Amino acid sequence: MKELMLGNKAVARGLYEAGCEFISSYPGTPSTEITEEAAKYDEIYCEWAPNEKVAMEAAFGAALAGRRSFTGMKHVGLNVAADPLYTMSYTGINAGLVVGVADDAGMHSSQNEQDSRHHAIAAKLPLLEPSDSAEAREFAMAAYELSERFDTPVLLKMCTRVAHSQSVVEPKERTLHRKDYEKDIAKYVMMPGNAIRRHPIVEERTARLAEFAEDCPFNRVEMGGTEKGIITDSTSYQYVKEVFGDSVSVLKLGLVNPLPKKLIKDFAAKVDTLYVVEELDPIIENHVRSLGLETHGKDLLPICGEFSQNLVAKALGGEVHEGEALDDPIPPRPPVMCAGCPHRGLFYTLKKLGCTVLGDIGCYTLGAVAPLGAMEMTLCMGASVSAIHGFNKALGAESENRTVAVIGDSTFMHSGMTGLADVAYNQSNSTIIILDNSITGMTGHQQNPTTGLNLRGDPAGKIDLEALCRAFGFENVSVVDPYDLEECETVISRELAKNEPSMIISRRPCALLKYVKHKPPVSVDPEKCRSCKSCMKIGCPAISMKSVEGEEKKKATIDATLCVGCGVCEQLCPFDAFVEGGEE
Amino acid sequence: MSVKNVMIVGVGGQGSLLASKLLGHLLLASGYDVKVSEVHGMSQRGGSVVTYVRYGEKVYSPVIDEGEADCIVSFELLEAARWMRFLKKDGVIITNTQTIDPMPVITGTAEYPENLEEKMRAKGINVDAMDALSLAQEAGSAKAVNLVLLGRLSKYFEEIPAERWQEAIEACVPARFLELNKKAFALGNG
Numbered sequence: 164m165k166e167l168m169l170g171n172k173a174v175a176r177g178l179y180e181a182g183c184e185f186i187s188s189y190p191g192t193p194s195t196e197i198t199e200e201a202a203k204y205d206e207i208y209c210e211w212a213p214n215e216k217v218a219m220e221a222a223f224g225a226a227l228a229g230r231r232s233f234t235g236m237k238h239v240g241l242n243v244a245a246d247p248l249y250t251m252s253y254t255g256i257n258a259g260l261v262v263g264v265a266d267d268a269g270m271h272s273s274q275n276e277q278d279s280r281h282h283a284i285a286a287k288l289p290l291l292e293p294s295d296s297a298e299a300r301e302f303a304m305a306a307y308e309l310s311e312r313f314d315t316p317v318l319l320k321m322c323t324r325v326a327h328s329q330s331v332v333e334p335k336e337r338t339l340h341r342k343d344y345e346k347d348i349a350k351y352v353m354m355p356g357n358a359i360r361r362h363p364i365v366e367e368r369t370a371r372l373a374e375f376a377e378d379c380p381f382n383r384v385e386m387g388g389t390e391k392g393i394i395t396d397s398t399s400y401q402y403v404k405e406v407f408g409d410s411v412s413v414l415k416l417g418l419v420n421p422l423p424k425k426l427i428k429d430f431a432a433k434v435d436t437l438y439v440v441e442e443l444d445p446i447i448e449n450h451v452r453s454l455g456l457e458t459h460g461k462d463l464l465p466i467c468g469e470f471s472q473n474l475v476a477k478a479l480g481g482e483v484h485e486g487e488a489l490d491d492p493i494p495p496r497p498p499v500m501c502a503g504c505p506h507r508g509l510f511y512t513l514k515k516l517g518c519t520v521l522g523d524i525g526c527y528t529l530g531a532v533a534p535l536g537a538m539e540m541t542l543c544m545g546a547s548v549s550a551i552h553g554f555n556k557a558l559g560a561e562s563e564n565r566t567v568a569v570i571g572d573s574t575f576m577h578s579g580m581t582g583l584a585d586v587a588y589n590q591s592n593s594t595i596i597i598l599d600n601s602i603t604g605m606t607g608h609q610q611n612p613t614t615g616l617n618l619r620g621d622p623a624g625k626i627d628l629e630a631l632c633r634a635f636g637f638e639n640v641s642v643v644d645p646y647d648l649e650e651c652e653t654v655i656s657r658e659l660a661k662n663e664p665s666m667i668i669s670r671r672p673c674a675l676l677k678y679v680k681h682k683p684p685v686s687v688d689p690e691k692c693r694s695c696k697s698c699m700k701i702g703c704p705a706i707s708m709k710s711v712e713g714e715e716k717k718k719a720t721i722d723a724t725l726c727v728g729c730g731v732c733e734q735l736c737p738f739d740a741f742v743e744g745g746e747e
Numbered sequence: 748m749s750v751k752n753v754m755i756v757g758v759g760g761q762g763s764l765l766a767s768k769l770l771g772h773l774l775l776a777s778g779y780d781v782k783v784s785e786v787h788g789m790s791q792r793g794g795s796v797v798t799y800v801r802y803g804e805k806v807y808s809p810v811i812d813e814g815e816a817d818c819i820v821s822f823e824l825l826e827a828a829r830w831m832r833f834l835k836k837d838g839v840i841i842t843n844t845q846t847i848d849p850m851p852v853i854t855g856t857a858e859y860p861e862n863l864e865e866k867m868r869a870k871g872i873n874v875d876a877m878d879a880l881s882l883a884q885e886a887g888s889a890k891a892v893n894l895v896l897l898g899r900l901s902k903y904f905e906e907i908p909a910e911r912w913q914e915a916i917e918a919c920v921p922a923r924f925l926e927l928n929k930k931a932f933a934l935g936n937g
Binding site: 165166167169192193195196271272295324325327328329330331398401402404405471472473484485486487488489490491492493494495496497498499500501526529532533534605607696699702704706707708722724 | 807
């Protein structure tokens with residue numbers, strides 16, 4: 164029966180039908196739902212690994228053992244997992260291994276806009292790119308066949324629009340494909356003497372894959388008008404068809420590494436002007452040019468950002484649609500920390516103390532945004548801990564007593580621990596704050612090794628952060644409640660003043676977690692409020708200054724539908740204007 | 748038939764994902780090709796969010812571009828104004844009159860524009876405004892704003908019979924909230 168499915172759910176369906184039995188992933192928008200949806204099938208073992216490198220190696224182990232396996236991650240996660248990936252290209256697999264990677268053109272939820280197709284070329288691995296949910300399912304299944312036929316991991320590349328769009332899918336039955344594990348030292352032990360023999364096999368495989376690309380079912384020509392010939396992939400295909408329909412000819416590429424030669428040359432010969440329409444980097448375009456063909460591409464279309472039908476129409480001479488806008492400027496509505504977010508009180512304290520804050524990846528990156536503006540660096544997962552070590556080593560006493568690193572619990576387990584080993588081993592006087600909200604927040608509440616629950620929500624091993632820090636040699640390990648501003652200030656000031664490394668764990672669960680019991684919303688007594696705006700310094704979306712009847716000045720008011728009664732604003736009011744448990 | 752475009756816009760956390768799920772279910776059950784494009788991740792945290800719903804005989808692009816929406820359903824007034832340029836000529840904006848200050852307004856670096864409903868109408872836009880929050884509260888929960896707005900939207904879908912909307916609500920809403928949501932839908936429709 165036909166079903167409307169999110170692209171990521173369709174990938175999960177494809178994995179299920181292809182007989183995948185093992186999935187290890189790390190959450191990252193826009194890839195997270197592949198693994199969450201796959202976990203709904205009892206037949207597939209699914210887990211969140213501490214990071215992408217671990218996930219990929221675990222998936223490799225399962226494939227080696229003879230079970231079809233999968234690992235999923237976002238584009239930047241593939242950087243973390245690049246080490247095993249590049250050598251898995253040499254070892255090959257036993258049972259099929261598919262690596263799902265989701266790019267984020269437009270950076271809806273990412274720190275950069277890198278193009279994962281580069282990894283496929285550099286690691287010499289086949290890469291499939293679906294353009295909708297039906298293809299997401301179909302390509303996930305085909306990826307296993309390719310993987311086993313060519314003895315290689317296969318990259319399945321999603322993008323935000325394919326991952327997070329729903330379209331129609333027709334699910335079918337599941338079939339199992341198992342292999343036996345056989346010892347093969349020359350193939351699986353990648354020391355120089357063996358790897359030297361594997362490299363030519365990789366090159367020969369790429370040549371065979373390139374031949375396969377010439378007439379494989381994933382690359383198809385749709386002949387229409389021959390004035391324009393458009394080579395395209397992924398979601399760009401949809402925009403091209405939306406704008407031009409059958410008035411142009413299209414070569415739609417599903418296998419984007421390696422790329423075909425003859426197929427492209429033949430297509431080019433049938434059309435007057437050739438165009439390549441692809442998001443991000445000119446990968447297909449450069450290949451087309453390397454064949455000696457003239458083509459339009461990034462001369463007309465941007466490298467930065469996402470495409471849309473109007474963008475393609477404007478660049479290639481299609482019909483552009485326009486709408487009417489208001490004359491008034493519309494204030495932007497950026498994402499904000501939620502009302503009751505435990506990070507808020509901590510960032511307020513850091514700002515008040517004038518700290519230099521080196522940050523990390525998570526919801527708490529919003530600590531960099533006005534009015535808190537209390538974060539000065541965010542690079543990649545785990546970088547806060549390693550960077551504060553370098554920062555303090557470089558500046559010494561000048562920074563040691565006023566600089567902190569902040570990192571979430573999940574991010575700390577991902578790659579903060581190795582940075583911490585550097586602090587502990589090479590002895591910098593650094594203060595590190597783990598923002599422990601007991602969940603992986605930004606990607607939508609995934610469990611992690613510190614929560615005591617596994618992906619399915621069942622009891623699991625629980626890593627004790629305090630014990631871990633002590634085991635690393637930290638003697639100063641404190642725990643604070645970020646709702647208690649006085650405690651935060653006292654502890655952070657005390658630890659910064661010490662001439663040795665300190666770990667502070669700011670612990671309170673994410674306000675959006677279902678099990679968290681909130682207090683009733685607070686309210687403001689307008690007679691006591693003197694409009695000083697002290698409470699506005701924390702950037703709480705539930706507080707705004709509004710006109711009140713009978714009062715000349717605007718007064719602080721609370722949106723009771725948002726307020727969860729965390730009480731941080733109350734602690735800031737010099738006039739006691741906040742009333743606890745106000746009317747619902 | 749040509750492809751029809753519906754946008755659902757609002758503030759992250761207002762419940763637009765349920766609205767698009769329900770709409771997708773309804774349109775697929777009505778025999779159309781359907782695509783729904785959503786926003787996940789950081790933008791959901793109180794930011795401006797948009798969902799695109801497209802249906803017809805064959806749908807290619809998953810997104811709706813400027814000047815293409817037949818209908819914009821907005822959970823918040825400023826968001827209706829923000830996305831207005833995506834409306835095609837003869838399109839309609841169904842909007843909740845509720846206002847939620849964005850952070851630049853809260854911190855005082857920007858003003859929430861006044862009289863947005865009138866200003867949109869002055870530009871020749873067909874605006875169907877309603878106090879969906881009060882109607883949702885009347886139905887039993889402020890969270891039912893999504894069903895109130897869908898109730899109003901259903902009036903613009905002449906081709907889809909009322910029973911099919913009811914079936915879609917039953918399929919997409921948890922059983923314990925069913926009565927509340929049906930009431931909200933009816934109030935929006937009424």
